Amino acid sequence: xxxxxxxxxxxxxxxxxxxxxxxxxxxxxxxxxxxxxxxxxxxxxxxxxxxxxxxxxxxxxxxxxxxxxxxxxxxxxxxxxxxxxxxxxxxxxxxxxxxxxxxxxxxxxxxxxx
Amino acid sequence: xxxxxxxxxxxxxxxxxxxxxxxxxxxxxxxxxxxxxxxxxxxxxxxxxxxxxxxxxxxxxxxxxxxxxxxxxxxxxxxxxxxxxxxxxxxxxxxxxxxxxxxxxxxxxxxxxx
Numbered sequence: 001x002x003x004x005x006x007x008x009x010x011x012x013x014x015x016x017x018x019x020x021x022x023x024x025x026x027x028x029x030x031x032x033x034x035x036x037x038x039x040x041x042x043x044x045x046x047x048x049x050x051x052x053x054x055x056x057x058x059x060x061x062x063x064x065x066x067x068x069x070x071x072x073x074x075x076x077x078x079x080x081x082x083x084x085x086x087x088x089x090x091x092x093x094x095x096x097x098x099x100x101x102x103x104x105x106x107x108x109x110x111x112x113x114x
Numbered sequence: 115x116x117x118x119x120x121x122x123x124x125x126x127x128x129x130x131x132x133x134x135x136x137x138x139x140x141x142x143x144x145x146x147x148x149x150x151x152x153x154x155x156x157x158x159x160x161x162x163x164x165x166x167x168x169x170x171x172x173x174x175x176x177x178x179x180x181x182x183x184x185x186x187x188x189x190x191x192x193x194x195x196x197x198x199x200x201x202x203x204x205x206x207x208x209x210x211x212x213x214x215x216x217x218x219x220x221x222x223x224x225x226x227x228x
Contacts, residue, residue, distance in 0.1 A: 031213075035216075042219055042221050043159075043205075045217070048215055056211075056213045091159070097214075101209055103216060104161070105158050106158060108158065
């Protein structure tokens with residue numbers, strides 16, 4: 001078990017461009033979460049998948065953001081028409097669910113929008 | 115709304131000494147979990163310790179223990195025999211809602227002095 005992985009680890013883009021991040025959860029984990037962390041702040045929830053179903057989206061997730069989890073395996077987070085305010089660390093976490101819920105985090109993708 | 119508050123932006127401790135990080139939370143849920151996560155510089159977030167709200171006994175994990183005061187909605191982390199490797203940002207978090215998304219505090223940056 002290699003843990004949660006995220007790619008790319010760093011992304012620099014120009015304002016207005018589209019970017020896509022990938023998250024590979026721990027195998028057999030059916031729950032997957034995306035969070036955003038800005039400098040000096042704690043992570044903020046963006047969206048949640050149980051298997052392939054997207055069951056909750058935060059109000060932080062504007063219509064420029066879209067997330068998918070085809071076949072309940074890896075997940076992608078796409079940001080269209082990036083803005084400088086999108087610059088942040090994007091964290092993915094997965095969990096097995098059940099009575100004792102512990103989320104395991106990936107290393108994150110750091111996005112810088114110029 | 116659920117909130118988590120960490121009132122200590124920075125803390126410092128001498129190697130081998132004990133330090134306590136504070137956290138308060140607010141929730142209307144009757145069943146929930148509380149967590150302390152550690153985020154070393156440029157490294158991924160890892161779980162330090164977890165407390166189930168229905169348990170009266172405080173959780174312990176080796177040098178890490180919590181003081182859980184449910185009525186006061188307080189959840190502090192005590193680190194005994196501090197080591198240089200304990201230097202990191204520490205986040206207090208609570209899971210919330212049907213999706214168990216995590217709500218984080220703003221973090222406490224812990225420095226360990228040799």
